[in-house]
Amino acid sequence: MAEPYQFDQDVAVTATEDGRWRGTMTDRWNVGPTPNGGYQVAIALAALRQIVRHPDPLAVSAHFMARAEPGPVEVEAAIERSGRRHSTASARLVQSGERRLHVAATFGDLSVPTGPTLTAGVPPVLPRVEGCFPQVGHPLLPEIMRRFDLRLTAGSLVWATGKPRGVGEMAGWIRFADDREPDAAALILFADALPPAVFNLAGMRAAPTVQLTVHVRSRPSPGWLRCRFVTRHVTDGYLEEDGEIWDAAGKLVALSRQLRRLQ
C-alpha cells in the first residue's frame, strides 16, 4: 500500500538482502540542486526506526560529510546498544559508493513520562498565523517550500526581499502542505526547514550544515508548529543556529542546534 503523504513516501526505505536499506532521495525537498539536510536525516531515521524497539527519536545528531544529490541512496544502519529505557543506533547515507552523512540517534518512548516537568519556559511570541506571510508565488521559491505551508513573520522575509534585518532570527508557523500532521520523526525535518537565520544577518549566502543535533521533547499535537531559529555568534565562518519548536497545544516539542559554515 502506498503511503498517503509525500513526506512518508519520500523517506521510505526498503531492506536489501545484504543488510542495508535502499531508497530514493527525491528532488521534492531540494534547496537549489541539493536535498535539504533535515530530509536526508529523516531518511536515515526511517531505516533506524525499523531496527530499534523504542518508537521515538529523542536525540539525533547528524554529521554532514559530503553534498548529497537527488537519486538512489543506500542506508547502512546498525544498533549500537539496546537498553530498557533507550536504544541507540547509527546510520550512514551512501550515494555512488560514497558516505555522505553520518547519523547517531537515541530512541525512547515519549508516551511514558520518565520524570517531572519543572519549567517549560514560554513559546516565542509571534503574530497569529493570519498575521504571518505564506511563502508562495515567488520566482525563486525553493522546491522544499512547496511541501510546507510556511507562514513567516514580517521580519523573516529576507530570502524573498533580499533585505537582512541585521538580527540573526527567522520565525514563523509551519505544517505540511498536504495536511500530514506532525510527529516526532517529522520534527527532525522541521528543525531544518526554515531559511537559515544567518540570512537575516549576513544576507543570502550559502551556509551549509556541518552538524545538526535535534532533541525531541514531546510528540506534537496536530496542527501548526511555532518555530524560532536564532544565530548569535558568527566566528571565522562558523555559526550556530539554535531552534525551538512548539506545538499547537503550547508544548515545547523540540530543540535544535546546528553548526553551519558560511561560504
Added chain:
Amino acid sequence: MAEPYQFDQDVAVTATEDGRWRGTMTDRWNVGPTPNGGYQVAIALAALRQIVRHPDPLAVSAHFMARAEPGPVEVEAAIERSGRRHSTASARLVQSGERRLHVAATFGDLSVPTGPTLTAGVPPVLPRVEGCFPQVGHPLLPEIMRRFDLRLTAGSLVWATGKPRGVGEMAGWIRFADDREPDAAALILFADALPPAVFNLAGMRAAPTVQLTVHVRSRPSPGWLRCRFVTRHVTDGYLEEDGEIWDAAGKLVALSRQLRRLQ
C-alpha cells in the same frame, strides 16, 4: 616519555594489534562512583585524533548508552570520511565487552579561518575571578573538582549549600589545577565540568547525560575560561543544558548542549 599533565595522562590510549585502542579510565575524574561524561568523550577523541588528518575537533556528538566505570577501556575508532576541509570519524567506548558510549566528531583546522566574523556576541557577565568561590575543603567535594581550579559565582554554590536559586544557571571560571593550558580537546571536558545547572532549579538530583554536543569555535588562549551553563526547559524528566565557554582573550571558544534525564 610520560605526559606531564594529569589530563593528558588520563586520556592516553595505545593502539592494539587488532585495530583498537586501549586505555584506562581512571577514578580521578569521577563524580561519585562514575567517570565524568566529558572525560569519557575526551578518551574517545584521544583515539580519533590519531587517525584523522585535521587537528581540531569542531563538532563532537556523544550518545551515552550505559554507565561507565573506572578501569580498562577499549576504543573502537574509525574514519567515516576524510575531506579537504573536514574529516569525520566515529568511536565507541567498550568496557567488559559492552558498548557504553558512541561518539561522532567532525575535525577541521581552526588555525585556518574559513570565513568572516560577523558577530561574536558578548561573554557572560561574571564577577572577576577573585570575586568567585574556589571549590575546596567541602566534605562532599567530587573527585573531579580536585582536577580543576573552579571558581563558581555566588549563585552557583548549590551543590555545596543545598539551596537552589530557582534559576537553572551555573557559572564561573575554570582551569586545570596543574596549570595545563586549555586547548580544543580540553574544551570537550570543560563543557561538562561544572555541576549540572538543573541543581539550581530542582536541587541535587541525579541528572545523567543522554547526549552531549560540543561545537568548538576557536583554540583557546592560555588562562582562565569563563563558562555559563543554562537549563530552561525541564519537560517529562528531560532537560537541556546549554553552555558557552569564552577564553581569557574574550573570544567565544565553544558552545555545548546536552540532554539530561532527571532521576
